[in-house]
Amino acid sequence: MSLFGKVEGDVEIKASAEKFHEVFSGRPHHVSNVCPDKVQGCALHEGDWGNEGSVIYWDYVHDGQAKVAKERIEAIDDTNKSITFKVIEGDLLQEYKSFRIVVRATPKGEGSLVHWSLEYEKLKEDVPEPKTLLQFLIDVSKDIGTHLTA
Template sequence: MSLFGKVEADVEIKAPAEKFHEIVSCRPHHISNVSPGVIQGCALHEGDWGNENSVINWDYVHDGKAKVAKEIIEAIDKENNSVTFKVIEGDLMEEYKNIKITIQATPKGEGSLVHWTIEYEKLHENIVEPNTLLQLALDLSKDLDAHLVQA
């Protein structure tokens, strides 16, 4: 059994890809206002909002438990509406040696298709794939969509 893996999923939203990308890459600190049931807080630890190599602290709820994560923004691609975060500290590191999350929003019809990819390396083979984390991301996308369409 491999310790390395990847889980992916798409969610269709009504909001424009550029607006979705802008909030997840440049204004993630607004997400806790939009989806307080999932994200309790987001604070800049190092760098500047919307810049690569910036470090962000997240307070969130996963599987019914309050958790924390510290992530570095590895890449922001404004042309392709993509952002990649690498988890460097927090609760996820208790099960995963490495975990990287990529979010890409692509225009589709009058809305967008948001593609989430979670690449990971488990600490040992008894760790489950991060499917519930992926579901959390999809739920978060729907909350952000509802907010962006209202705005």
């Protein structure tokens, strides 16, 4: 059994790919205003909002528990509306040796299709796949989509 894995999921939202991408690339601190039940805070730890290499600190509730994550923005692709985050500290690294999150928004009809990809290496074989985290990110995407079209 491999310790490396990847889970992926999609969600359709009514907001444009450009607007959704702008939230995660340049204004992730607004996510806590949009869905405060899921994300309690997002702070810039290093660098500048919207720049590769910047470090963001997240406070969130996942599976009913308060958690934290510190992520470095590895890549922002404005053409393909994608952002790559690498988790460098926090709760996820108690179970995973490495964790990378890629989110991409693609125009679809009047809205967009948001694709999440979670790539990871488990510390042990019995660590579950991060499927509930994937669902959490899909739910956050729905909240953002609703907020952007309200």
